[in-house]
Amino acid sequence: MSRLMVFQHVAAEPLGTLHARIRARGHRIRFHNFERHPDARPQVDRYQALIVLGGPMNVDEQERFPHLRTELDAIETALRQDKPVLGICLGAQLLAHVLGAPVMRHTQHEIGWYDLAITDHGRQDPVLAHVGATAPVFQWHGRTFGLPAGAVQLARTATCEQQAFRYGRNAYGFQFHMEADGRLIERWLRLPALRRELQAAAIGQDAASIRAATAASLARMQPLAECTFNQFLDLVGRPARRKALRSDHALEE
Numbered sequence: 001m002s003r004l005m006v007f008q009h010v011a012a013e014p015l016g017t018l019h020a021r022i023r024a025r026g027h028r029i030r031f032h033n034f035e036r037h038p039d040a041r042p043q044v045d046r047y048q049a050l051i052v053l054g055g056p057m058n059v060d061e062q063e064r065f066p067h068l069r070t071e072l073d074a075i076e077t078a079l080r081q082d083k084p085v086l087g088i089c090l091g092a093q094l095l096a097h098v099l100g101a102p103v104m105r106h107t108q109h110e111i112g113w114y115d116l117a118i119t120d121h122g123r124q125d126p127v128l129a130h131v132g133a134t135a136p137v138f139q140w141h142g143r144t145f146g147l148p149a150g151a152v153q154l155a156r157t158a159t160c161e162q163q164a165f166r167y168g169r170n171a172y173g174f175q176f177h178m179e180a181d182g183r184l185i186e187r188w189l190r191l192p193a194l195r196r197e198l199q200a201a202a203i204g205q206d207a208a209s210i211r212a213a214t215a216a217s218l219a220r221m222q223p224l225a226e227c228t229f230n231q232f233l234d235l236v237g238r239p240a241r242r243k244a245l246r247s248d249h250a251l252e253e
Contacts, residue, residue, distance in 0.1 A: 002236055003028045005047040007071055009055025009090065010035050012191060016179030017222065018051070021229045027236065034067040044074050049084040049236045052091030054177065056193070058143055059093050059103045072098055084170040084235040089141055092165075092173030099148030099167055106160060109201035110139035113213040114157045116164075116176060122154035125166060127231040135224050136217035137163075137176035138185060140194070142201070144175070170235040178225035185214055 004027050006015060015022070015029075022029055032042045044050055052071060062068045075098045078085050087095035093103045116137045122128045145162055147153050154172075155164035163175045188194050189207045198206065 002026075002048040003030060003046070004049045004051060004236065005042060005044055005074075006031050007042075007050070007052045007074070007091070008033045008035070009053060009057065012187060012194075013054040013089075014184070015051070015053065016177070016184050017181050017225060018179040018229050021226060022233065025230070025233050025238075027233070034065075034071075038065070038067045040067070041070060042074060044078045044081070044083065047083070049086070050074065050078040052085070052087045052094055054089030054091060054140075057090065059090075059097045068094070079168070079171055082168070082170070084232065085172065086232055087173045088179065089175060089177060092175050093143055093145050095167070095171065095173045096145035096148050096162075096165070099151060101146040101148040101151075103143060103145045106142055106144040108159060109142040109197070109203055110157065110160055111141075111198050111201055111203060112139065112205045112210040113137070113217045114139050114159065114176075116155050116157060118155050119153050121152045121166075122164065125152075125154055127166070127172060127228060127235075128154050128164065130227050130231070131224055136221050137178060138180045138214075138217075138221065139176050140188060141175060142197075145173075172232065178221065178228055181222070182214060182218055185210070185218075 004022060006029055008014065008031055030047065032040050034040065052075065057065045057068065059068065071094055075085060075095055085095060097103050113136050116135050118128060118131050118133055144160055147162055147165055148167060151165040151167040153165055157163055165173050189210060
């Protein structure tokens with residue numbers, strides 16, 4: 001059975017819908033929550049893939065959050081071992097940093113729903129090709145990154161050039177939150193710190209407008225997210241249990 005390592009930074013940024021998708025595929029998950037255990041030294045050697053989630057800290061805050069250095073080392077090890085890596089939001093920024101790209105404050109926050117434009121490379125990518133030309137995605141970030149040398153740009157938005165990239169065969173950075181569902185978005189909108197961040201961002205959106213956009217856009221994003229995560233998990237491989245289930249189903253037919 002395949003085992004995936006997941007780096008979580010705060011309780012408010014979980015795997016979201018990706019959690020159920022991983023379980024449905026028959027993989028096991030090993031969480032390292034650095035908010036609870038900041039001194040943990042997880043080793044990726046015995047795991048088949050690494051997923052790094054979002055968080056409120058930034059790549060340049062390694063003195064304040066020493067676990068970021070631990071994560072950067074783990075990402076580097078996973079890349080060296082050619083294991084699938086998925087970085088989401090902060091995770092994408094950490095992946096870009098490991099690959100030598102700059103990570104910096106963006107000219108403006110992206111909070112709420114934005115149209116993701118898939119590049120020509122993205123339309124041929126095994127993980128994102130199904131998305132088509134455009135798709136709505138949920139965002140919550142104030143930092144961005146440069147495209148790492150040797151990486152392929154997969155997506156952009158009108159307000160942020162770097163939204164998704166692939167490095168090598170199976171390392172992906174997503175700036176957006178495809179894993180978000182309605183409950184998670186509502187949780188973020190109610191958190192005092194994030195409410196203050198939204199207000200300070202001055203981007204012409206508030207909690208009410210984001211809720212309205214969620215009602216209109218979430219139903220379109222979720223099936224795309226399910227397919228995206230399935231395609232990424234195909235890079236990890238199919239656990240023996242899932243193979244057996246597929247064989248049994250074929251015999252029944």
